[in-house]
Amino acid sequence: MLFHHCPVCDSGNASRRQFLAGLGAVGAATMLPASAVLSQAAPKLIDTHHHFYPPSYLQMSKEWEGARKIPPFPGVFDWTPARSIELMDKNGIRTAVVSLASTPGLWFDAGAEAAGKTARICQDFAAEMRRDYPGRFGIFAPLSMMNIDVTLKEIEYVFDVLKADGINLQTNYGDKWLGDPLYKPVLEELNRRKAVVYVHPLVAACCGQLSVGTFPAVIEVPHDTTRTVTSLLLSGSFARYRDIQWLFSHAGGTIPMMAGRIDAFYGQRPNLKEFAPDGIMGEFRRLYYDTANATSAPAMAALLKLVPVSQITYGTDYPYFPLDQNKNLQQLGLAAADVQSIESGNATRLIPRLKAA
Numbered sequence: 001m002l003f004h005h006c007p008v009c010d011s012g013n014a015s016r017r018q019f020l021a022g023l024g025a026v027g028a029a030t031m032l033p034a035s036a037v038l039s040q041a042a043p044k045l046i047d048t049h050h051h052f053y054p055p056s057y058l059q060m061s062k063e064w065e066g067a068r069k070i071p072p073f074p075g076v077f078d079w080t081p082a083r084s085i086e087l088m089d090k091n092g093i094r095t096a097v098v099s100l101a102s103t104p105g106l107w108f109d110a111g112a113e114a115a116g117k118t119a120r121i122c123q124d125f126a127a128e129m130r131r132d133y134p135g136r137f138g139i140f141a142p143l144s145m146m147n148i149d150v151t152l153k154e155i156e157y158v159f160d161v162l163k164a165d166g167i168n169l170q171t172n173y174g175d176k177w178l179g180d181p182l183y184k185p186v187l188e189e190l191n192r193r194k195a196v197v198y199v200h201p202l203v204a205a206c207c208g209q210l211s212v213g214t215f216p217a218v219i220e221v222p223h224d225t226t227r228t229v230t231s232l233l234l235s236g237s238f239a240r241y242r243d244i245q246w247l248f249s250h251a252g253g254t255i256p257m258m259a260g261r262i263d264a265f266y267g268q269r270p271n272l273k274e275f276a277p278d279g280i281m282g283e284f285r286r287l288y289y290d291t292a293n294a295t296s297a298p299a300m301a302a303l304l305k306l307v308p309v310s311q312i313t314y315g316t317d318y319p320y321f322p323l324d325q326n327k328n329l330q331q332l333g334l335a336a337a338d339v340q341s342i343e344s345g346n347a348t349r350l351i352p353r354l355k356a357a
Helices: 014-031 034-039 055-067 081-090 112-132 148-160 181-192 220-234 255-266 279-286 297-306 336-350 352-356
Strands: 045-051 093-099 137-142 166-170 196-200 245-248 288-290
Touching: 045 196, 045 336, 055 112, 081 093, 093 196, 112 137, 112 148, 137 148, 148 181, 220 245, 220 255, 220 279, 255 279, 255 297, 279 297, 336 352
Parallel strands: 045 093, 093 137, 137 166, 166 196, 196 245, 245 288
Antiparallel strands: none
16 A cells, blocks of 8 residues: 655644654553563662762772782772762662772771771762762761771761761671670660661671682671671670661571571570560561662572561662662562562661652
């Protein structure tokens, strides 16, 4: 069949052509894969495990790793806030709550004073990111933790001046895990402020040679989360500091698999109520856990057997891992409401400011 050009139909009929073009666009959209349609929607995810690097911190990291002949991790040394935003937009992430990564932490083997200066640089840079990109970044502010008096002043600064969303702690500092008595004044102050405390693991100095052929982060990083959770439990810190809201990385490290074993050893102690008022499994259920690099079916199955969906937040571990880990959540067979809770709802309940971000 031949179609003849009609000059009458074309003349002055732009609105009709626009209408037909619109219909064509709608028709094309209906033929797109569901993932492509979703990628065009307004960003909705909240990433509670998203790393950032002030330029001076990146330079210190590069020198520290170079001196130890540690190969650079792809995506770290070319990180910028703008690059984060670009990839967040591509992967449907509305807001990322930024925190520091793990080894070497803040001190770079340079002592407490240097750690305090580095902490301030990182705190202020995170605040600048939040100011420069309204609604796109939240702040888990790092603390130096090597001088307790200095650390208490840092807490005052990040909450009262910078209005941080929470605190970013490491699992250990110089092989002292968070349940150590040294940190009691810090935890008391964070409890007084009803703080959200996000905990990121690092390779403990004691254990970097135990990785049986892998680089240490593969095995030792998740194990160090388990060490610090257990230290907080058995020291009674979870019991004493009831108003701290704890968020642990990577689905709690190996806690979902170790919880029953820890309970078997300590769950029948006569003084159980002193360090675990809700029982050991109950204490673990009160904590929050992110999904960073833990959205495989076995990992999520173990976590969901330990805690309700309400205790799980979405995390990516960017730039160490991609920002698209929610695609794995979509394949787990969870109810749509549960997926939405993990993707954003639980984070906004934990940090209400993010509702309006």
